[in-house]
Amino acid sequence: MVTFDNVTKSFSGHTVISDLSLEIPRGQFTVLIGPSGCGKTTSLKMINRLIEPSKGSIFVDGQNITKVSPVDLRRQIGYVIQQIGLFPNMTIEQNIEVVPRLLKWPKEKRHQRTRELLEMVGMDPKEYLGRYPSELSGGQQQRIGVLRALAVAPPLILMDEPFGALDPITRESLQDEVKKLQTSLGITVVFVTHDIDEAVKLADRIILMKDGEIVQNAPPETLLAHPANDYVREFIGKKRMKANYDVDLVREIMNPRVVTTTRDKGFAESINLMRKRNVDSLVVLDKEGRLEGVVTVENLRAVAGKQHIAQIGEVEMKSVPTISMNAQAREAFDTLITEKLPFLLVVDSKDRVKGLVSKTSLVKALAGVVWRDDEDDE
Ligand SMILES: Nc1ncnc2c1ncn2[C@@H]1O[C@H](COP(=O)(O)OP(=O)(O)O)[C@@H](O)[C@H]1O
Ligand SMILES: [Mg+2]
Known part of the structure; x- marks a missing residue:
């Protein structure tokens, strides 16, 4: 679904991504993880051309993304970040309908889709459609941010630490929801986090990065059971791996x-x-x-x-x-x-x-x- 082919990115001579090659499989939940500054956000933003690589190419669905205009590209790619930036002067309905409107969907289709999305996450449309973002809790706002990204059912969604600012309980329930939506809709998600618990919970594949390079790319079970090296072991918490899971009942x-x-x-x-x-x-x-x-x-x-x-x-x-x-x-x-x-x-x-x-x-x-x-x- 997404391919990085020898991608390098430098900012004013300083290389932050070096020669990255990578396959992100369709329909799967892929998590990019690593410490702050390792290049997660930069990698993600290169997928929707918010950042352009210095060298190498990126393909989405086999197409070199430099051949698609950034606007067209971003219409096919949902994007959710921590500061979701719902438009404060728009109602929830108008916020969710931003992209459908840009795409000139007929009113009926827009309305139906918006209602369907709210119902999908258990928010009663009658109650929420007319509200403004400030009338919602932080967790609800973030949920609307996710729905907005899903509005036109893009095959690919990029999420950059979307739940970082939420309290642990709200975060857990949004994680569950996103995972459920991803599986049921069969979409491809690329999700950035620095939280290993979040990664293990959500990922079909975890890509652990360090200084702009991949250290291990594996399903979570493999990462936990067979860390590639000491860096991985350290990252997932060396002490977890004393395999005390043998003695726990x-x-x-x-x-x-x-x-x-x-x-x-x-x-x-x-x-x-x-x-x-x-x-x-x-x-x-x-x-x-x-x-x-x-x-x-x-x-x-x-x-x-x-x-x-x-x-x-x-x-x-x-x-x-x-x-x-x-x-x-x-x-x-x-x-x-x-x-x-x-x-x-x-x-x-x-x-x-x-x-x-x-x-x-x-x-x-x-x-x-x-x-x-x-x-x-x-
Ligand atoms: N626009 C920019 N100009 C200069 N340096 C940048 C820019 N964006 C990111 N960087 C640097 O690139 C490195 C990777 O950043 P980033 O991708 O944001 O890391 P992460 O998301 O993993 O925390 C960091 O050292 C950061 O300071
Ligand atoms: Mg980041």
């Missing part, structure tokens, strides 16, 4: 807050619960708290129009692998990664569901190890 690292339901619960009630807790599946338990299966948004959608469905037990369920609370965390992560599962359910010795392990648990577990080691040192 599933019950110590699992998320105990599983969103559950039972067969006899109402269909509508269950959909509401998913909305409220912002999850895309519900774990169905029997009376003893044992796993019956999982209903997903897709399962629910498939039966949405059918009047005779009243209870959740009538909806088709998926089976999800389980793991014992007392198994080793490492085993859970290996299964997650090799089977490419979104999550594993954790059960006790009586098969009752006690928690859930996901990629986020992996990140948290590793972070926990850093903290604990620091405490134990000397």
Whole structure:
């Protein structure tokens, strides 16, 4: 999707990107990471010609971007930065419609798209369309910044530390949303951060940079398990890698807050619960708290129009692998990664569901190890 071919960038004789060659695959979430000043923003801005390379070429979709006018190029590429700069004197609706208007979309199409986007992130259009940015929280404003970038459904989106200024809880929920949108819409995202937890959580591939060069380019699991050198090890936190993940048990690292339901619960009630807790599946338990299966948004959608469905037990369920609370965390992560599962359910010795392990648990577990080691040192 995006190719860097021996790209060099110098600012007044000082080289900040040196001979960078790189393939960013279509439909994937690629994260550029590295310490401040290593050239992340410069690399990103060269993709939409906010900065021009000194040497080498960049291709988007096989086309050399110097052959496309910057304006045309940027229409096909969404761009989200930390200071989103929503237009303060425009309503939310007008802000989201900036690019569709430039592209002269008919009014009907614009309006429909804007409503659809707001609904996608659970913001009621009736409530928000007419508001001004200052009437929204920082997190909501940033969410609108993301929607604005998505408005014309560009195949490629560039994001430069978009959530850096948000509090941790808002940041987490926006990360979840962006990841969900990226997967469901199949878009290519190039995302810049210096936060390794954020990178591991979001990325299909992580590109770790240092002084304008790539040090390692790998999926997050590989980066964590097989750091290319000491610099990588240092960056991801050497102490995390003492593979304490061998000694941690599933019950110590699992998320105990599983969103559950039972067969006899109402269909509508269950959909509401998913909305409220912002999850895309519900774990169905029997009376003893044992796993019956999982209903997903897709399962629910498939039966949405059918009047005779009243209870959740009538909806088709998926089976999800389980793991014992007392198994080793490492085993859970290996299964997650090799089977490419979104999550594993954790059960006790009586098969009752006690928690859930996901990629986020992996990140948290590793972070926990850093903290604990620091405490134990000397
Ligand atoms: N317009 C510019 N003029 C001169 N130097 C610049 C300019 N933009 C960036 N740099 C320098 O290039 C290097 C890389 O910057 P940048 O890409 O912003 O890094 P990052 O986003 O990884 O923090 C830094 O040393 C920075 O000072
Ligand atoms: Mg930067």
